[in-house]
Amino acid sequence: MTAISTQGLSKYYGTIKALDDLNLEIPDNAVFGFLGPNGAGKTTTIKLLTGFARPTSGKAQVAGEKIGDNNLALQSKIGLLPDVPAFYNWMSSREFMRFVGEVHHLPGSEIRNRTEELLELVELKKSGNRRIGGYSRGMRQRLGIAQALINRPKVLFMDEPTSALDPIGRREVLNLILRLRENTTIFMSSHILSDVERVCDMVGIIDKGKLVTVSSVEALQKKYAHSIFEMEFIENPGLFVESLKQITWLAEPAIVIVNGTPVIRVRAVDVNYARKELPRVISDSGLTLTRYELSLPSIEDIFVEILTNRDRQ
Amino acid sequence: MKGFAPLLRKEIREQIRTYKLVIVGSVFLLFGISTPLTLKYLPELLKFAGDEQMVIQIPPPTAVQSLAEYAGTIGQIGVLVTVLIAMGCVANELRSGTAVMILSKPVSRSAFVSAKLIAMSFTFLVSMAAASLFCFGYTVWLIEDTAVLPFVGLNLLLGLFLVFCLAVTLFFSSLFKNSLAAGGIAIAALIGQAAISAIPIIGKYMPGKLLSWGTDLLSGSGENYWWALAITVIVIVLCVYFSQRFLKNRDM
Numbered sequence: 001m002t003a004i005s006t007q008g009l010s011k012y013y014g015t016i017k018a019l020d021d022l023n024l025e026i027p028d029n030a031v032f033g034f035l036g037p038n039g040a041g042k043t044t045t046i047k048l049l050t051g052f053a054r055p056t057s058g059k060a061q062v063a064g065e066k067i068g069d070n071n072l073a074l075q076s077k078i079g080l081l082p083d084v085p086a087f088y089n090w091m092s093s094r095e096f097m098r099f100v101g102e103v104h105h106l107p108g109s110e111i112r113n114r115t116e117e118l119l120e121l122v123e124l125k126k127s128g129n130r131r132i133g134g135y136s137r138g139m140r141q142r143l144g145i146a147q148a149l150i151n152r153p154k155v156l157f158m159d160e161p162t163s164a165l166d167p168i169g170r171r172e173v174l175n176l177i178l179r180l181r182e183n184t185t186i187f188m189s190s191h192i193l194s195d196v197e198r199v200c201d202m203v204g205i206i207d208k209g210k211l212v213t214v215s216s217v218e219a220l221q222k223k224y225a226h227s228i229f230e231m232e233f234i235e236n237p238g239l240f241v242e243s244l245k246q247i248t249w250l251a252e253p254a255i256v257i258v259n260g261t262p263v264i265r266v267r268a269v270d271v272n273y274a275r276k277e278l279p280r281v282i283s284d285s286g287l288t289l290t291r292y293e294l295s296l297p298s299i300e301d302i303f304v305e306i307l308t309n310r311d312r313q
Numbered sequence: 314m315k316g317f318a319p320l321l322r323k324e325i326r327e328q329i330r331t332y333k334l335v336i337v338g339s340v341f342l343l344f345g346i347s348t349p350l351t352l353k354y355l356p357e358l359l360k361f362a363g364d365e366q367m368v369i370q371i372p373p374p375t376a377v378q379s380l381a382e383y384a385g386t387i388g389q390i391g392v393l394v395t396v397l398i399a400m401g402c403v404a405n406e407l408r409s410g411t412a413v414m415i416l417s418k419p420v421s422r423s424a425f426v427s428a429k430l431i432a433m434s435f436t437f438l439v440s441m442a443a444a445s446l447f448c449f450g451y452t453v454w455l456i457e458d459t460a461v462l463p464f465v466g467l468n469l470l471l472g473l474f475l476v477f478c479l480a481v482t483l484f485f486s487s488l489f490k491n492s493l494a495a496g497g498i499a500i501a502a503l504i505g506q507a508a509i510s511a512i513p514i515i516g517k518y519m520p521g522k523l524l525s526w527g528t529d530l531l532s533g534s535g536e537n538y539w540w541a542l543a544i545t546v547i548v549i550v551l552c553v554y555f556s557q558r559f560l561k562n563r564d565m
Contacts, residue, residue, distance in 0.1 A: 102318075103320070
């Protein structure tokens with residue numbers, strides 16, 4: 001089943017194309033990371049998909065509801081964590097959670113149970129009766145996550161969910177996202193690419209309103225894999241590097257020091273041939289191999305590479 | 314009007330917890346109590362302030378004079394207070410982001426707007442009822458007895474006029490994210506309607522005529538302005554309708 005699908009979704013502000021012809025299919029229970037530089041169109045996309053902005057053209061469905069038709073039906077099935085969650089400062093977080101539960105028409109007993117369960121989850125149970133006005137940014141972010149989950153949403157939109165959190169808070173939120181994926185599709189935009197890499201199984205990269213690529217993280221890493229092999233040996237690899245220089249299907253072999261250890265890095269001219277033949281060459285060298293890998297790029301490497309290539313074009 | 318009941322409960326709690334009810338109530342009570350007291354004791358106050366040789370002839374105050382002066386004060390300062398209280402009701406929520414938090418839930422824009430208007434009206438009507446009770450009590454006690462029904466009629470018309478002012482301000486608050494801009498334009502609009510109320514032919518259709526009608530009830534003279542009353546109600550409904558339309562159509 002598809003949780004989010006868009007066809008030619010576009011949003012123009014005058015002549016500015018904030019979002020141009022977005023076509024996306026996100027399956028149920030996926031964690032989708034939406035990446036892009038500032039002003040790329042990430043927040044516009046979230047606004048369109050949550051019914052806070054009207055598309056100039058195109059259509060979209062979220063959790064089985066067409067956007068723009070009946071936003072009330074859509075909103076009962078989604079949760080939203082805005083980039084800067086705002087609250088009524090005179091309320092306590094417990095009061096706010098109950099209010100949100102009432103707005104979702106949940107029965108009283110479920111509101112009480114969900115409130116306590118979610119405040120526990122985001123570690124705000126002890127401060128649940130304090131006024132939100134006295135909360136730190138991180139506490140507000142955690143409360144924002146809790147309130148977005150009260151209705152057990154089918155699709156959860158999170159705009160920069162970890163940006164205001166310290167490293168421990170970030171880890172907790174990421175673990176929470178991993179747990180939520182069992183029942184919820186998560187659409188998160190983020191600048192913190194290592195977070196995306198850790199929790200997302202699909203990513204989309206957007207630039208200047210245009211979706212540049214969308215793929216699973218693994219497929220993207222394979223597609224943009226550098227043809228670089230790394231090897232570590234117990235013995236000094238100096239002579240072996242010299243012998244690699246004679247092989248025509250390899251290029252630029254060199255020793256680099258990583259964490260005080262000499263590592264051979266070599267680029268394959270033909271990566272598939274090198275995958276088959278390089279282990280035999282290593283075996284013939286008689287050295288004791290401790291590490292051998294075809295290095296995969298991080299999401300950050302891919303992101304930078306894609307956007308740099310686009311700028312060159 | 315989905316989500317109206319929890320929104321209204323929240324708005325009324327907000328009126329109480331953010332001290333709006335206390336502030337408006339205190340201001341109105343001050344007018345309600347001070348008007349008959351000032352009228353009654355003005356000659357004594359002037360004696361303390363002035364020269365003993367100076368003679369000022371002040372006719373003894375009447376109940377109608379006291380109640381009409383109270384209504385006049387509410388019709389001026391009270392209107393200013395309605396604008397101050399209502400100018401940020403939607404604009405501040407749009408600016409701070411709480412509107413996005415709430416409207417991302419299954420609540421209709423009309424419930425969001427009308428809950429605000431009803432909660433603010435509650436604050437002003439409760440404050441006005443308390444102030445009027447004190448004003449009437451002090452007037453009867455200090456000045457003279459008078460009929461209660463005309464004063465009730467005056468208060469109903471005055472209350473409706475204040476709800477009209479709240480609705481106009483709420484409408485402008487939905488248009489702008491800046492509460493000062495909303496308040497400024499609302500004041501300009503209310504002054505504009507007051508000016509039009511003074512024009513003989515079309516004035517009798519303007520909401521401002523409710524104030525003259527109320528004062529006329531006290532003296533038992535003057536004419537009824539049913540058209541002004543009907544138009545006031547229509548404008549209130551239109552303000553709510555267009556506020557929610559603007560919220561529905563605007564990108565947040």
